[in-house]
Amino acid sequence: MSKVVDYPSAMSPVPSATSPEAVLVPPPLLPLAPPRRRATFLPFSPPSVGEEEVEAVTQVLRSDWITTGPVAKLFERRFAAAVQAPEALAVNSCTAALHTALAALEIGRGDEVITTTMTFAATANVIEHVGARPVLVDVEPDTLNIDPARVAAAISPRTRAIIPVHFGGHPAALDAIDDLAAARGIPVLEDAAHAVPAAWRGRPIGADGRLVAFSFYATKNLTTAEGGMLTGPSDFLAKCRVLALHGMSRDAAERYRVGGSWSYEVHRPGFKYNMPDLQAAIGLAQLQKLDAFARRRQEIVARYHAAFADEEALETPVTRDGVTHAWHLYPLRLRLDALRIDRARFIQELTERNIGTSVHFIPVHLHPFYARTYDLAPHDFPVAYANYLRLVSLPLHPRLTDAEVHDVVEAVYDVVARFRR
Numbered sequence: 491m492s493k494v495v496d497y498p499s500a501m502s503p504v505p506s507a508t509s510p511e512a513v514l515v516p517p518p519l520l521p522l523a524p525p526r527r528r529a530t531f532l533p534f535s536p537p538s539v540g541e542e543e544v545e546a547v548t549q550v551l552r553s554d555w556i557t558t559g560p561v562a563k564l565f566e567r568r569f570a571a572a573v574q575a576p577e578a579l580a581v582n583s584c585t586a587a588l589h590t591a592l593a594a595l596e597i598g599r600g601d602e603v604i605t606t607t608m609t610f611a612a613t614a615n616v617i618e619h620v621g622a623r624p625v626l627v628d629v630e631p632d633t634l635n636i637d638p639a640r641v642a643a644a645i646s647p648r649t650r651a652i653i654p655v656h657f658g659g660h661p662a663a664l665d666a667i668d669d670l671a672a673a674r675g676i677p678v679l680e681d682a683a684h685a686v687p688a689a690w691r692g693r694p695i696g697a698d699g700r701l702v703a704f705s706f707y708a709t710k711n712l713t714t715a716e717g718g719m720l721t722g723p724s725d726f727l728a729k730c731r732v733l734a735l736h737g738m739s740r741d742a743a744e745r746y747r748v749g750g751s752w753s754y755e756v757h758r759p760g761f762k763y764n765m766p767d768l769q770a771a772i773g774l775a776q777l778q779k780l781d782a783f784a785r786r787r788q789e790i791v792a793r794y795h796a797a798f799a800d801e802e803a804l805e806t807p808v809t810r811d812g813v814t815h816a817w818h819l820y821p822l823r824l825r826l827d828a829l830r831i832d833r834a835r836f837i838q839e840l841t842e843r844n845i846g847t848s849v850h851f852i853p854v855h856l857h858p859f860y861a862r863t864y865d866l867a868p869h870d871f872p873v874a875y876a877n878y879l880r881l882v883s884l885p886l887h888p889r890l891t892d893a894e895v896h897d898v899v900e901a902v903y904d905v906v907a908r909f910r911r
């Protein structure tokens with residue numbers, strides 16, 4: 491590579507004060523040694539699946555039942571036990587879980603649902619799907635979770651639910667949110683796409699009959715390629731179970747089993763959101779590894795924290811007292827005033843060093859649909875917007891080796907050193 495790079499301040503030749511030349515002649519533009527680069531691209535978040543998952547899927551494929559049936563039931567029971575939920579409903583995505591819950595809560599036209607702008611668009615999209623209005627609010631500056639004070643200010647007579655998102659795996663301030671919801675008699679539906687296994691004040695996210703939607707998307711802490719789970723009280727989940735399968739009174743496994751009846755009734759046009767046994771088999775294998783996955787995530791986070799804590803150009807993610815963090819993401823924040831480059835260039839520099847990264851999230855209010863429909867400007871949510879501009883998610887998954895973590899740290903430091911202001 492013969493590209494001429496800016497001088498990193500630490501390596502700039504210092505002109506000698508005694509040499510008149512040094513004052514008159516600008517330092518020559520020396521081609522810097524190219525940054526050390528990994529031999530291969532380090533992907534941001536590949537799935538952590540092994541032979542156990544392959545074996546489990548093969549077994550289902552060789553059986554006579556491949557869609558929703560006994561394996562999905564078992565996955566529901568084991569997942570519910572893992573998060574101490576009274577019951578769980580397996581569906582084909584977290585989006586489906588959120589949508590089904592809103593529909594079962596009979597939320598629709600004329601209703602408002604409060605959620606955070608710092609989330610994946612799916613959280614807001616499902617509110618649109620039921621015909622309600624998403625009321626976006628800003629986040630807390632430390633956790634980037636929904637700000638209860640902003641929720642309080644956004645509550646109106648039309649508010650029918652609050653959807654906090656456990657950003658990056660750090661539980662939202664559920665006590666304050668619960669108080670606001672209880673005062674108005676409205677439900678809290680948690681988007682826990684990032685939060686397995688996580689805990690709030692000693693209780694697992696998903697426990698105690700709370701309404702919680704989980705994601706098993708390919709990049710998430712536990713994956714079934716695509717998939718999701720809804721936890722909640724048994725009577726509520728019974729309603730969701732019907733809605734998630736066409737609104738039919740009895741599922742296919744029941745109808746097709748020996749002695750099963752062909753008859754069923756549809757009382758409401760439901761959705762096609764059931765999770766097939768094929769995918770539930772992956773989930774069961776993943777569930778067995780969840781504790782080990784969580785430990786490895788914590789180890790990697792400890793390494794990142796130690797490496798970046800004292801670097802003034804970087805801000806590491808926080809953990810509040812009383813929470814167990816699921817560490818789905820490692821959202822590093824750049825202190826842009828300490829750097830000569832913006833976030834986009836920072837990511838480009840990491841990509842050139844063969845390090846995959848991502849940004850979580852492009853705030854919902856920046857997406858054209860929401861900006862246009864609700865007349866929202868970037869600075870309407872100043873905390874989310876200012877942080878969006880400086881967020882970079884680093885690779886964080888159980889398969890990362892210590893050497894790979896070292897490569898990420900080295901690449902980040904190389905970029906910081908070259909582009910320090």
Ligand SMILES: *Cc1c(COP(=O)(O)O)cnc(C)c1O
Pocket residue numbers: 582583584585586609610612613655681683684704705706707717718
């Ligand atoms: C991934 C994600 C979702 C959607 O999950 P799917 O299972 O892909 O539907 C929802 N909310 C958040 C915060 C997510 O990160």
